[in-house]
Amino acid sequence: MNVSRRQFLWRLLPLIAVMTFVLTGCGDETLSALKPKGPVAHEQLFLMGLSLAVMIFVFVVVMAIYIYVLVRFRKRKGQEGIPKQVEGNHVLEIVWTVIPIILLIIIAIPSVTATFNQARDLKNDKDAIHIKVTGHQFWWQFEYPDYGIVTAQDLVIPVGKKVAFELTSADVNHSFWIPSLGGKLDTNPGMTNTFYLQADEPNVYKGECAELCGASHALMYFKVNAVSQADFDQWVNKMKAPPAVVPASAQKGEQLFKENCMSCHSVGVNGLSFGPNLNGFASREKIAGILEHNDENLKKWLSDPQGVKPGNKMVLSNKLTPEQVDELVKYLDTLK
Amino acid sequence: MAHAHVKRYSGIMDWLTTVDHKKIAILYFTAGGFFFLLGGLEALLIRLQLMYPDQHLFVGDTYNQILTMHGTTMIFLAAMPLLFGFMNAVVPLQIGARDVAFPFVNSLGFWLFFAGGVLMNTSWFLGGAPDAGWTGYAPLSTDAYTGRGTDFYVLGLQIAGIGTLIGGINFLVTIVNMRAPGMTFMRMPLFTWTSFITSTIILFAFPAITVGLVELMFDRIFNGNFFEVSKGGNVVLWQHLFWIFGHPEVYILILPAFGIISEVVSTFSKKRLFGYSSMVFATILIGFLSFMVWAHHMFTVGMGPVANAIFGIATMTIAVPTGVKIFNWLFTLWGGQIRFTTANLWAIGFIPTFVIGGMTGVMLAVPPADYQYHDSYFVIAHFHYVIVGGLIFSVFAGLYYWWPKMFGRLLNEGLGKLHFWTFFIGFHLCFFPQHFLGLMGMPRRYFTFMPGEGLDEGNFLSTIGALLMGVGTIVLLVNIVATSVKKPHAAADPWDARTLEWSIPSPAPEYNFKQTPLVRGLDAFWKEKMAGNKEMTPAEPLGPIHMPSPSILPFIMSIGLFIAGYGFMYRTFVVSIIGIGITLICMLLRSVFDDHGFHIEVEELQDKGAKA
């Protein structure tokens, strides 16, 4: 086999190997933009596919010429003389200017259409669910003004309905991203951004912060619980209901909570607080967005919040003793 | 007339005081090469941390420091200096000049860059490096959210940036005013053309970041309110200022690379560049359009559909002149006699790699698709394909191509091919999977990822690729060391090339051209060779050659600003005043004591075998 064909295969092999590895699966059902679960993500994937297809066509044309040229015109042993010096070719220049312009127009038209389509402001749409999102270092606050609910970290939405978001930040720039449902939009302090998403399948989708925001930028996950309309209504009622009576076993913990935590965290009141609102905390998927929700992890979080999420704002003025932590955990477990 | 005092230094003083563009080029390559290794080390640390999910090698703020310094170092302290190295080494020779227009300012540009780079890296030892990303978005980068590390970013970049700006002006004047007789603009080699357009972009883009950094500095140090929301400031303003600079910046990086490819491909296919006028026009168009697209970095900021649509379409248009270039290179190779030297391997490897980067660039230009891609590993894959695959591959091509002209030695071809294959394969292995990582939901600037989400294999492969790139880089270093111990033996024209730099000895003599050459057409040297001449026809009689004097002032001026930087960072303004004072006094001395230079006499030239 001559040198250039060998070179070509050497280049192709690793690419194929990589693609075999990586393309198996195309990612997680609840996280991958390649597995869209709502109309916005579907439209965005379509545009990705269209632009990729056009670009692959260009790549194939370029590579065909490339491979031909390298094989056909490589200097052979003993070849002498000087090849014909060609200044250029007007026709070719026009061809490879005009054709790319046409290809770009093919991509541009649906792109512009989708850009305007996805920018529709649903603030006054009565059929949409309205949610106000505030990004914090390093957690997410969700307010449902139509229902008078404030919660954090777990976003509950009904399947099949448009969800209109109003996004802002309490501190630095964050970015609100649920890849399964659609692209992201930044949450900036001092301004409000709006967009909409929709989930078509019930599942628990993963949400991420997508703008560098400090030490725990990588730990600022949130969950999107897409449920049936009935389940959503049930959740709303539960959140609006007055807090359940605290059982005796948890009353010590409740007292500790009132002394140490209430300055930042609200419970049983749908108000905004410095730290996450803990209504329904015990039902949340994760602790602090990243730890599996169980007692052991809760103890870990309460004993050393900085170790779990460096730079986060939960700094206790008095460190809790292990016994106090246990009592608090008992109380927090009652917040269903 | 000869001047009585001919100040000539040797050893370290020679390098500290030189105003010779060829030596300044070597300074840029050495410093840029060092920072490239530093940035590469930072990259390896990132990839090691991300090799497996949920690792704890470098987490939280430490990781943010590493990623910030990786980006900032690679772009400002490695890529830009390497390009300035090439511009210095090659442009004056390609236009038949004896030096750049302002040799003193040339030296100042280098020392300012170096001072800024060193200042920024001392942060590692002084409380922590900057950690708000190379993009330094406010308000994260204000003093409300990040510590002194960001001061190092602000001051270091400001000082280095001034160096770049004056370097740009220098090359603009050099190319306009100092071309040899007969070299019209449309007879300039492509590398000189791209250096010219690049210098124009530098001139108009750097002031924007200068202002941005001033505003951030004022907010951090003097309690300003540019980005202070509670006092009416606007955080998106930073992003506009940064990207109005930042997007042209990446074209500053890639245009000289395009120039190198044009030279290498042309020489090693033994053909003139196909479509020269189109190539020139495409370069100018790319330079112009580079200022029209900055907000494609801000599609998710909330500017609204009209802005997003306009910037999306503008971005797509840049694909057209870029595509024109790719086709013109392919048709230069067409019908040629292609030699696969290491320099040309890099140029050939560049073509598919850069095209892939360009493809993902067009994909990113679609705003709603970008809402998914933005700030994910897809973007990281894209820009590494164009910057590493585009710029760094071209830098390697240029190194192997022009090494003999700079050092009088040829880099070893065997080691060169090993360097190429390990780095090339390692590169694709590292960055191709990252497209998929991004699409599968992995954001950028994340110090870890969770197991069981489909991200494990891609990250692992990517790290292996990075390690392989490290191996390739080591092979290059071995090649450089092994070559440097040999005696200089390279011919003036080892590649049978086409442009003026190959008509003088290797390495180039101090004065470049014994007699300024007469240029009779495009590819001036090739034209003479085809007419049967072994040398260029001179455009002037043999005579004493006037040379600029060396000076220690640029070095001292840079130290002055370096000191001033610390004064600002530590809020001790007396120190700043002293530092700025040192710089201003040096400027005064430079103005008052005119440099009459010195002459190299005809006898010295004739000793070196010149004809009268």
Added chain:
Amino acid sequence: MSTAHHAAGALPHEPEKATLEGKNKILGFWFFLGGETVLFGTLFATFIALRNQVPEGPTAQELFNLSTVALSTFILLTSSLTSVLATMALHRHKLNALLGWMAVTVLFGLAFLGLEIYEFTEYVSEGHTFTSSAFSTSFYTLVGFHGGHVLFGVIWITLLILQGMKKGLTVVTAPKFYVAGLYWHFIDVVWVFIFTVVYLMGKVG
């Protein structure tokens, strides 16, 4: 390269362009002014974005006194005229006239600076400080940068006058005088924009 500065007899017609170094300096300075244009343009863009952001402190309408500013403008514009007269003297090879007009330019520059410092102290006493609001920070940065440029110009031209007295008018010193004139015209043009965008538009609201 050039030995003209040693030649006895008449200076060439445009002495600043008689040598390659001179031509390079002039072209280089024009490019530098291009970069400065973008610099000030960016400062203007920032100012325009933030000029109505006054949660605290007096607004532009309340602050600005157009008659003071009109006087500063007149002074600076006149100094540009005297700078032109200096350059004309340069071309007529009249050293004393050149130095004289440059000195007058410097005096006008100092007067402008004095007025501006007075203006700023008034503002500070009215509660418009650097840290009051986004408007105030961007105001002081833009107008202050311009003032800094005027100050640099004043010092530079003064030093050139001293150099001129010592070395006279030669093909080496001529480009320096010429380029300083370009600089002075540039900062005058910037002032015209400041007067319009900051003060006039501020007053109108």
